[in-house]
Amino acid sequence: VSSSPIAQKAINPSGFKKSNNKTKLINDALINHISDIDHEVCEAGEEDSFFVCDLGEVSRSFQTWKQRLPQVHPHYAVKCNTDMQVIGLLNKLGANFDCASKNEIDTILSLGVSPDRIVYANPCKTNSFIRHARQSNVNLTTVDNVQELHKLKQFHPDCGILIRIATDDETAQCRLSTKFGCSLDNAINELLPLAKELGLTVRGVAFHVGSGAKDFDSIYKAIRDARLIFEQGIEKYHFDNSMNILDIGGGFELETFEESSRVVTESLQEFFSNDFIDQYNIRFIAEPGRFMVSNAFTLATHIIARRDIDKSVNSDIKAMVYINDGVYGNMNCILFDHQHPQGFVLQHKEKFYYEQQQPEQEWTIAEKDSYFFSIWGPTCDGLDCVSTKTKLTHDVAVGDWIYFPNLGAYTSAATTSFNGFKGKAHIIYVSSETNE
Numbered sequence: 001v002s003s004s005p006i007a008q009k010a011i012n013p014s015g016f017k018k019s020n021n022k023t024k025l026i027n028d029a030l031i032n033h034i035s036d037i038d039h040e041v042c043e044a045g046e047e048d049s050f051f052v053c054d055l056g057e058v059s060r061s062f063q064t065w066k067q068r069l070p071q072v073h074p075h076y077a078v079k080c081n082t083d084m085q086v087i088g089l090l091n092k093l094g095a096n097f098d099c100a101s102k103n104e105i106d107t108i109l110s111l112g113v114s115p116d117r118i119v120y121a122n123p124c125k126t127n128s129f130i131r132h133a134r135q136s137n138v139n140l141t142t143v144d145n146v147q148e149l150h151k152l153k154q155f156h157p158d159c160g161i162l163i164r165i166a167t168d169d170e171t172a173q174c175r176l177s178t179k180f181g182c183s184l185d186n187a188i189n190e191l192l193p194l195a196k197e198l199g200l201t202v203r204g205v206a207f208h209v210g211s212g213a214k215d216f217d218s219i220y221k222a223i224r225d226a227r228l229i230f231e232q233g234i235e236k237y238h239f240d241n242s243m244n245i246l247d248i249g250g251g252f253e254l255e256t257f258e259e260s261s262r263v264v265t266e267s268l269q270e271f272f273s274n275d276f277i278d279q280y281n282i283r284f285i286a287e288p289g290r291f292m293v294s295n296a297f298t299l300a301t302h303i304i305a306r307r308d309i310d311k312s313v314n315s316d317i318k319a320m321v322y323i324n325d326g327v328y329g330n331m332n333c334i335l336f337d338h339q340h341p342q343g344f345v346l347q348h349k350e351k352f353y354y355e356q357q358q359p360e361q362e363w364t365i366a367e368k369d370s371y372f373f374s375i376w377g378p379t380c381d382g383l384d385c386v387s388t389k390t391k392l393t394h395d396v397a398v399g400d401w402i403y404f405p406n407l408g409a410y411t412s413a414a415t416t417s418f419n420g421f422k423g424k425a426h427i428i429y430v431s432s433e434t435n436e
């Protein structure tokens with residue numbers, strides 16, 4: 001499958017193609033790859049779906065973060081996309097890491113990352129994973145309940161603790177505070193005193209306003225509440241030598257970052273004055289996932305079947321189109337992450353599949369007419385629906401390709417091989433200029 005020149009570059013990261021035109025770069029990568037595939041004779045699987053990853057987008061996102069929130073050090077949330085090129089690049093750029101499991105910790109440590117650059121940001125941990133964190137020298141974790149404090153006392157008593165508080169994340173794309181986070185009252189009246197009693201070390205406060213957050217007031221309120229916990233922890237429970245980390249979690253998106261980063265900056269200024277920061281040596285960290293990778297990945301899928309809607313049916317949908325990736329594969333984000341991927345058509349200039357003649361081997365990004373289709377994944381499950389109704393930029397046929405931009409977050413990380421289909425897709429790496 002990797003016979004195209006661009007695909008070969010994936011094996012040699014130092015040979016990444018550079019371009020000033022990132023759209024063209026991605027389109028060229030898509031077209032180069034699929035031009036090599038003749039689906040009438042290719043081996044089974046050669047026409048599998050694949051990603052094009054633009055590492056330049058990851059770099060740009062990281063730079064944008066550093067420009068807008070220079071005072072908040074990002075710990076990339078590994079769960080969001082575990083691709084090693086992306087993780088390696090973020091490591092090189094200076095990001096730290098948020099890991100939620102033993103495997104994620106091991107993955108990051110295997111890169112030679114120092115364990116003090118990892119926050120084990122899972123408030124409900126397996127005992128053996130806590131012991132593993134201790135053996136690995138990972139000494140910072142989040143906690144939102146008393147049982148977890150007892151577990152830490154038993155298995156990792158020297159671990160620094162960030163008390164994770166719940167936020168108002170009702171409007172977020174994916175809520176997290178329905179599952180994690182304690183109340184302010186709980187933090188102050190239960191967790192702080194118990195941590196003191198057990199001789200544990202409270203390092204600070206953590207929160208997450210929900211993935212794909214829409215309401216940035218919740219950032220303001222969480223930072224305000226965090227300040228109250230710092231005050232109580234320092235004044236009442238004498239954690240003044242240890243409480244110096246505020247972890248503002250994830251939830252950020254490039255599209256709304258101007259506003260969300262402004263709210264972070266203003267809230268930090270209001271509740272964490274320079275005097276307070278200097279007195280206790282306070283550090284701000286965050287756990288962005290989606291922000292770093294979402295727009296760096298484009299998924300290309302192959303149309304494997306089409307069923308026209310019976311003309312007697314009163315429907316504006318022209319046909320049901322079946323592609324070779326879906327909600328059990330790299331588009332699980334539709335179910336798990338409430339995403340609505342938008343597809344665009346790549347097609348041959350000639351419809352040679354029907355004409356039985358050697359075609360003009362040229363692919364174009366189709367942009368002419370538009371029709372409504374429903375799009376379905378390849379498995380035998382009726383749930384495997386990519387879209388019940390979507391407008392495609394062109395009529396489509398078996399053998400055409402549909403590509404979906406912005407599929408870097410919560411996609412490849414949660415694929416399955418249900419029905420025997422390939423889970424993770426092959427990735428072709430390119431890198432657009434970082435200063436575009």
Ligand code: PLP
Pocket residue numbers: 077080098121122176208210211212249250251252287288289290291
């Ligand atoms: N931190 C924690 C604890 C999370 O649970 C998540 C996502 O679920 C993240 C960070 C990353 O969030 P996002 O991708 O919205 O930035």
